[in-house]
Each structure stands twice: as C-alpha cells, then as structure tokens.
Amino acid sequence: MNTYQTKAYAAASAISPLASATIARRDPIERDVQIEILFCGICHSDLHQVRDEWHSVMPTVYPCVAGHEIIGRVTRVGSAVTKYKPGDLAAVGCLVDSDGSCPNCKAGLEQFCPNMTLTYNSPDKYLGAVTYGGYSDSIVVDERFVLRVPSNLSLAGAAPLLCAGITTYSPMRHWGVTKGKKVGVVGLGGLGHMGVKFAHAFGAHVVVFTTSPNKKDDALRLGADEVVVSRNANEMQKHVGSFDFILDAVSAEHDINAYINLLARDGNITLVGAPEKPLGVSAFGLIFGRRSLSGSAIGGIAQTQEMLDFCGTHNITADVEVIPLQKVNEAYERLLKSDVK
Ligand SMILES: [Zn+2]
Ligand SMILES: [Zn+2]
Secondary structure, three states, X not given: OOEEEEEEEEEOOOOOOOEEEXXXXXXXXXXXXXXXXXXXXXXXXXXXXXXXXOOOOOOOOOOEOXXXXXXXXXXXXXXXXXXXXXXXXXXXXXXXXXXXXXXXXXOOOHHHXXXXXXXXXOXXXXXXXXXXXXXXXXXXXXXXXXXXXXXXXXXHHHHHHHOHHHHHHHHHHHOOOOOOOEEEEEOOOHHHHHHHHHHHHOOOEEEEEEOOHHXXXXXXXXXXXXXXXXXXXXXXXXXXXXXXXXXXXXXXXXXXXXXXXXXXXXXXXXXOOOOOOOOOOOHHHHHOOOOEEEXXXXXXXHHHHHHHHHHHHHOOOOOOOOOOHHHHHHHHHHHHOOOOO
C-alpha cells in the first residue's frame, strides 16, 4: 500500500515525554478522505493511553500518537468519496472504522462494535501496527467516519465536541432530557461543562453539583439554574427524590449513593467518568423508586453528526485554551493538577 510521511507528536514509551516524530499514513484509497489537522483536543484518555495506565484493558503500543478530537480541512479525497471535497471542513472523533455488519453497527451504534477501530492505538488494518491519532499534521480516514463541521462554530472550540461533546450529548438524548426535566450534572470539568451546555440547550432545569464553591459563577455562566455544593448535606437534602436524570462526570472516588437518592421515581444516573476503584452501590437506593444506574460511551457516527449540527444551530462549543502542540507535555502536567479551564 502506498504511504506518505507526516509529522506527529509521539510518545516512545510510557515514561518518555511526547516528542516530534515522523509517521506514515496511507495514501487515500477509494473511500478515504485526507484531512489537514487544524486543531486537536487534549482528552484525559490521551494521557492515560500515552502513559499506558490502561494496560490491563488496552495496552499501549509505542510509538503512540494520541488525539481523537480532530478538526481540519480536506486536502485530498479518494475516487469513490461523495460527501467531501478538498477545502471542506471536516472532523474525526474517537472512531475511524468498524465492521459495519454487527447488530451494533446496524443500529448506528458503532461505538459498541466488537471490531471497531479506534482513532489511535488500535490495530491498523491497512498498514499493520496501530492507528495514529490527531497530534499530527494530517490524517486519512474512511469517509463514513468523517463528520461535517458547521461553519459558524469556532474551530478550536469545536474540537472537544468530538469526544467530550458526544459523550455528554448521547446519554442525555438516550434518557430523554428535554424541556421541563430536572437534570443534574456532577463535576464541572471537560465533560461536565459540556453536559451543562447541552442540558440547558435542551431546555431542562439544570443543577450543577460541585465540591468547590468557587466554581459557582462558572456553572451559572455555562447555563446552570442552580449550583449545589455537594459537601453541604443540607443543600443536598433539599433535592432528594427530584431528579429525572443525573450525568455523573466524576472520575475520582465519590459517594454515588448520595446522588442515587436525589433521583425521582424511574430517574437515571449515567456514569461518563471512570473512577479507578469500584463504586459501592446501595441496592436499596435503586430498588425504592425503580431508579437506574448506567454508563455511556461516546456515540455512534450518525448521532455525532446530529450533535455537531445541534451545536451549529445553538452555537455551542467547548470552552478551550489553545496551545501549540509543542507545549503538550506541559499541558498534561497541568491536566493532572486540574489547572485547566
Ligand atoms: Zn476522549
Ligand atoms: Zn460492528
């Protein structure tokens, strides 16, 4: 297969900082779209993967080029491509391929396909080795996994929609967050702040739960109707049994039962953060009120496009800080210290 060389920022091992490298990409074949990458979000998963912290589930193959929140411009297309032409804006999220034939793919839920190809650190069926992500000058992706970007959106702010955006949009759609519903968002980081924006845009009454009272102004500015300091038992007590849906975006250890108790009858709490240790769930909290606890992972391609179009209509982007790729190692350290907005 013909390839070309492109520049990237790669980790050579779990303990080495990211450094400039050259990687091979396939030349676009029939259904491929080649994209010049303009912006790529930094997702906490990138950091876990680069440092091989998910070794037991998906060990990292080095060199590792992370990045799955990609926004760019089409530079070349294969002969059978119909949806894109050079010059178009385009985006790529966490997936670049799937088998297209399993029940999940047929349901438009490619994110659950047992044979999906992740954007990075996934077996590359064209070139062998593994796929390389968005910390790079360009990428080549099958057009079925390329997304259209509304032209009114800030391109830098649109990048995180491809992971943080769809991760919060999808469960809210699934659990029927609409006007008149009471929705909680736990945590106000990369995921949580998108959750607040979407819940607000869907017309819900949005309550943000935070451990830090100084995030109150941020939460209100993002669209929250109320802010509850979760350490304050009195404040929590006022909301017992009242939520239709809670999005739990916390990846640190926390008391899930305190939130389950806030759900109304048939209410749902969905986990999108991934704490390292198992959560201690009280069965009684779920039994009384027929409440449910579930998880969710990104979204299918069709829904990701729906989310981007929704963002275009409602002018929603992520709040971002733009840095040159050369500062990615510093950004990782800041991410670990939660020193980012
Ligand atoms: Zn991500
Ligand atoms: Zn499939």
